[in-house]
Amino acid sequence: MTYCLGIITKAGLIMAADSRTNAGVDYVATQQKLFDFTLPGERVLFICVSGNLSITQSVLALLRRDIKTHEEHNLHSIDSMYEIVRYIGRKVRQVMEQDREWFKKDGISMTSNFLVGGQVQGEEPELYMVYPQGNAIQASKETPFLQIGEAKYGKPILDRVLTPETSLDDAAKCALLSIDSTMKSNISVGPPINLIMYEADTFKVHNELRLKMGASYLLAIRKAWEYELRTAFERMPKIEWDNQAMSEAKPEDDLVD
Amino acid sequence: MTYCLGIITKAGLIMAADSRTNAGVDYVATQQKLFDFTLPGERVLFICVSGNLSITQSVLALLRRDIKTHEEHNLHSIDSMYEIVRYIGRKVRQVMEQDREWFKKDGISMTSNFLVGGQVQGEEPELYMVYPQGNAIQASKETPFLQIGEAKYGKPILDRVLTPETSLDDAAKCALLSIDSTMKSNISVGPPINLIMYEADTFKVHNELRLKMGASYLLAIRKAWEYELRTAFERMPKIEWDNQAMSEAKPEDDLVD
Numbered sequence: 001m002t003y004c005l006g007i008i009t010k011a012g013l014i015m016a017a018d019s020r021t022n023a024g025v026d027y028v029a030t031q032q033k034l035f036d037f038t039l040p041g042e043r044v045l046f047i048c049v050s051g052n053l054s055i056t057q058s059v060l061a062l063l064r065r066d067i068k069t070h071e072e073h074n075l076h077s078i079d080s081m082y083e084i085v086r087y088i089g090r091k092v093r094q095v096m097e098q099d100r101e102w103f104k105k106d107g108i109s110m111t112s113n114f115l116v117g118g119q120v121q122g123e124e125p126e127l128y129m130v131y132p133q134g135n136a137i138q139a140s141k142e143t144p145f146l147q148i149g150e151a152k153y154g155k156p157i158l159d160r161v162l163t164p165e166t167s168l169d170d171a172a173k174c175a176l177l178s179i180d181s182t183m184k185s186n187i188s189v190g191p192p193i194n195l196i197m198y199e200a201d202t203f204k205v206h207n208e209l210r211l212k213m214g215a216s217y218l219l220a221i222r223k224a225w226e227y228e229l230r231t232a233f234e235r236m237p238k239i240e241w242d243n244q245a246m247s248e249a250k251p252e253d254d255l256v257d
Numbered sequence: 258m259t260y261c262l263g264i265i266t267k268a269g270l271i272m273a274a275d276s277r278t279n280a281g282v283d284y285v286a287t288q289q290k291l292f293d294f295t296l297p298g299e300r301v302l303f304i305c306v307s308g309n310l311s312i313t314q315s316v317l318a319l320l321r322r323d324i325k326t327h328e329e330h331n332l333h334s335i336d337s338m339y340e341i342v343r344y345i346g347r348k349v350r351q352v353m354e355q356d357r358e359w360f361k362k363d364g365i366s367m368t369s370n371f372l373v374g375g376q377v378q379g380e381e382p383e384l385y386m387v388y389p390q391g392n393a394i395q396a397s398k399e400t401p402f403l404q405i406g407e408a409k410y411g412k413p414i415l416d417r418v419l420t421p422e423t424s425l426d427d428a429a430k431c432a433l434l435s436i437d438s439t440m441k442s443n444i445s446v447g448p449p450i451n452l453i454m455y456e457a458d459t460f461k462v463h464n465e466l467r468l469k470m471g472a473s474y475l476l477a478i479r480k481a482w483e484y485e486l487r488t489a490f491e492r493m494p495k496i497e498w499d500n501q502a503m504s505e506a507k508p509e510d511d512l513v514d
Contacts, residue, residue, distance in 0.1 A: 161490050215503065215504045
């Protein structure tokens, strides 16, 4: 499987991805899932991919070919993030149409998702997810992150920490913790982890990191996080089984927030 | 959706379940998912259910009918947990066979899972999960819990806290935190939460709790847990982007544990 996430705050963008790929549990390999289409000084553009590897690779090949052949519309010429995302969606549809019948014959999953983050001149930084159907959604202030692949294990920490005001350093740390929680629970998500930090309006990659299996920082945050969680757990109030009041509702509050 | 979990430690059993059910997002209702078939002094037996409501209700109806009509094999007569679980599996298969063709015609999901925990005289307490195919697995020392339904959001805390040595009070607290994390991320899992504690070799329910929407304990642990997680997050080591050593592997360690 795959786990990629993008975070957008007032300060800029974080994009992160694992690198493990598998076809069944008996074929595990390493594949890059975070791609940088930045033109320094002009535009920054990152794409993360999940799903069927042949589909995502085909889409990336078409995107690169259009840049190389100087097609009128390509990742380096289109002048808005929204139009870039629609353009990527058209490539997804093209590949899906080419292969759909043959996948269907053998009941093979055609899922593929793309995270697209970046900034073009004259716009704010933006972050999108492109669906396998070629349509897209944008991250917002209410939920300043998007995830693709194995999203559930790593979501609780994002839900609890991230706001549009989160600093880029904290957002990057949160992304790594989110990926580490996912690796702990799903063995098909694994290192190297690629992480990119982009500071809004600078039009160049600010920081870049590639953490391999056993990287000292990954080991350090895993150990520290486990210690902190266990300590936090011990500090939680005990259940008082005989205290009726603790199970009664406070009407002014609502648990579903 | 549903989230139920069972925890088995040296000290006994914890079983917990939410109560929200939905057919699409526009039909949400409350349904009991934790059922007590205990005969005090003789045997304790709890069943949690997830999946298609008509299937789980049909299975429970068949189980109750066999008790009522004093069938030779029923939940109160079979004298081993393993045989009880196989018997439940046969009921699951019977219902699946009755309905399979009709579900298939309309492409409706036939998933249903059962957690079965308890103790009969002469045996240790045991915890099982029955699959929709009627087969079953048992919780072990290595992983002293089983989950059904929306399992992923609430798994990280279980992975990090539970061992066979965990006290029943801690296991119960851990179960509630696991359910609370799930409710925070999936609105189709919701209160009331039912929680049962069983102390090994006592052959009666030790503690029982039903936490309604907005129960003061649920609000207290949610608030405390969020505070602790944020504080823990702030204590995590910062990423040092320029420090090459932090991304290098320590060969003696392995991240996948």
